Amino acid sequence: MGNTNSSHKISAQDRAILDLKNQRDKLHQYQRRITVLTDRETAIAKECLARDDRRRALLALRRKKYQESLLAKTDAQLAQLEELTNSVEFALVQKDVLFGLQQGTSVLQAIHKEMGGLEAVEKLMGETEEARAYQEEISQMLAGQMSNQDEDEVEDELEALQREVEGVSLPNAPTSTLPEGSEKEKEEKAKARARARAKERAAVPLAA
Numbered sequence: 001m002g003n004t005n006s007s008h009k010i011s012a013q014d015r016a017i018l019d020l021k022n023q024r025d026k027l028h029q030y031q032r033r034i035t036v037l038t039d040r041e042t043a044i045a046k047e048c049l050a051r052d053d054r055r056r057a058l059l060a061l062r063r064k065k066y067q068e069s070l071l072a073k074t075d076a077q078l079a080q081l082e083e084l085t086n087s088v089e090f091a092l093v094q095k096d097v098l099f100g101l102q103q104g105t106s107v108l109q110a111i112h113k114e115m116g117g118l119e120a121v122e123k124l125m126g127e128t129e130e131a132r133a134y135q136e137e138i139s140q141m142l143a144g145q146m147s148n149q150d151e152d153e154v155e156d157e158l159e160a161l162q163r164e165v166e167g168v169s170l171p172n173a174p175t176s177t178l179p180e181g182s183e184k185e186k187e188e189k190a191k192a193r194a195r196a197r198a199k200e201r202a203a204v205p206l207a208a
Contacts, residue, residue: 010011012094016085016097017203019101020078020081023108025133026108027074027075027108030071031071031072034067034071036038036118037121038068040160041064041124043062045060045061045064045158045161046161046164046165047125049158052075054067054162056124056125057161058158059124059138061154061157063124063142065150066144066145066151066156067111070111071111073107074104074107077103081098081100081101084097123135
């Protein structure tokens with residue numbers, strides 16, 4: 001009889017699969033919620049650019065990019081864990097899977113805390129002492145958290161929004177191969193951006 005009961009116990013693999021599904025469900029909930037927040041962050045960036053507040057516009061877009069990158073990385077991690085969990089050699093990778101699930105839980109908690117809600121997003125536009133303290137906190141939190149590629153993409157989005165706000169039409173995308181000089185210009189532009197970011201991080205964020 002004891003053997004019969006033990007055969008119905010949940011295995012480590014079953015438990016890992018259940019935890020994985022719970023994490024994935026939670027991630028999908030965040031993905032639906034974050035669309036509302038990122039849309040508002042983009043709108044805030046436009047409003048800031050319209051009043052020539054480039055620094056706060058950049059902060060809104062950086063926050064948006066950071067949220068999107070967190071979700072993307074977590075989604076990729078969960079997909080990898082799902083593949084490992086379904087492996088016939090689960091016993092060999094069990095420790096890796098369990099460690100990955102623990103990390104996933106921590107990241108999802110961080111996403112939940114960082115995302116806040118629309119009320120938190122609106123603080124990016126606030127001028128009160130509390131709002132400015134929040135803006136400084138977000139700026140400091142983002143410093144060093146985003147890759148250079150993420151930062152460059154944020155800068156590109158900011159420039160595109162700037163043109164949109166100013167009513168400047170965008171040129172058609174080139175169909176031919178870019179000349180060699182263009183690559184050098186892009187490299188110089190990236191270096192200039194990196195220097196500007198370093199200077200920004202050295203200064204007191206959002207100083208009056």
